[in-house]
Amino acid sequence: MxxxxxxxxxxxxxxxxxxxxxxxxxxxxxxxxxxxxxxxxxxxxxxxxxxxxxxxxxxxxxxxxxxxxxxxxxxxxxxxxxxxxxxxxxxTLKAGPPASDKEQGPVKRRDLLQDGAKVTAGAAVTPVLAALTQAWQLSEPKLPGASVSRSMIDDWGSAYDVHALSFRIDPPEVALTGLADEWAEIAEHLERRQPDGVQRDLSYVAARHAYLIAGTWLQLGNRRQSHRWWLTARELADRSESDLLSALTREWEANQRATDSREDLTDLLDLTEKALQFAGPRPSYERMASLSGKAELLALMGRDKEAVAAMRQAEDVFERLSSPTPSREDILRHEQSLVYSLVGDEKRATEAQEAALRFDRPNEYATFQVRLHGALLHARSDPKSACNEAVEIIKALPVERRVLRVRVAGRRVLDAVPAKAQHLAPVRELRNLTAAV
Structure with a gap:
């Protein structure tokens, strides 16, 4: 490491x-x-x-x-x-960060850059980042009454795609290091008074980075830090006055937190309902994502009929989108893959998995998750082969890339194995691989 x-x-x-x-x-x-x-x-x-x-x-x-x-x-x-x-x-790595009971608002939660040092070691960059980037920032013409330029806001907006890709591929320690670097630049300006329009735009780009930070902390197993950053992301999204971003932030939070076995799925379902309120009734990517996320939670709760109904609603919204993009379809197909596997609809699950794998890159975590959904689909009828398949999928990843969401997908295969097959060697091996979940 x-x-x-x-x-x-x-x-x-x-x-x-x-x-x-x-x-x-x-x-x-x-x-x-x-x-x-x-x-x-x-x-x-x-x-x-x-x-x-x-x-x-x-x-x-x-x-x-x-x-x-x-x-x-x-x-x-x-x-x-x-x-x-x-x-x-x-x-200081082994000692860990000192606990703090003070919550000082979304901007002050830059404690990531101190606490994160104990996890990533890269956050030692923090004390010098401001000095090293000052020359570039000073060279940009600032917006009237603001401490930032339009190009700085646009640069942070485009940086989101870079960090999102890192979240989908890299070990979480690496993803967090890059996000800490970016947040150090953004946070300095969040602390300052900005004109209303600039504050909204700045909050928008900051919210997107904040929910990636929250998701990365979750993959590292730090619930305390992830909780702080979920709150930060929601607050910043609401401050941006973009209802669609507020919807997406909550939907994504519920989706990520569903990988934590200690979470109360009812609470996450309430969060998804809040996302749907923000998304509103009109067809949008955010409404589609919220409905498919709701379907996933219902399926995990064993409420199969309601899950299928919610997924059909998501599919209907997708069909009515004016200009659906491949990335938006990817989200739908991934959720279909899991939901239809959980409820045992082999035809729809297989179709969704084939479609999802056409969108995902071979080295993305989502690809391994979808392949594990395929094993889940057959775990009830052929537990030995399903668990063997799941073991091979997880072992294909280096240890540092066996992140929480991949291990949880493997654990769901185990959950579907009948009680009479629990003694099988592949079942035991899969249980050992996913024991940390």
């Missing part, structure tokens, strides 16, 4: 250095910079692209070559200090 965290931290440092360097260098040709700094043009390009981090000595030469008055050198010096501090932070 230490190697992965080192890689993630270095990726962040390269990215930040590239931003500052590109800003300070302005429109100076790479050829001129390279000549005065006694290096090559390709080397300068790699630095600007975030592919290389120069040595401290080279950073000094680059600083002189672009007349940065020591700013570029200082950035590199702080990065070097950061690398030394990470070792000290790791010594």
């Amino acid at each position: 230490d190697d992965r965290l080192d890689d993630a931290t270095m990726m962040i440092c390269k990215r930040i250095y590239a931003r500052v360097f590109s800003h300070l260098a302005g429109d100076r040709p790479n050829k001129v910079i390279a000549r005065t700094a006694d290096c090559t043009e390709p080397y300068i390009s790699m630095i600007k692209n975030g592919e290389r981090l120069p040595s401290v000595d080279m950073a000094y030469a680059l600083d002189k070559s672009i007349n940065a008055d020591g700013c570029l050198f200082e950035v590199r010096r702080q990065i070097e200090q950061l690398r030394q501090e990470i070792a000290a932070y790791r010594r």
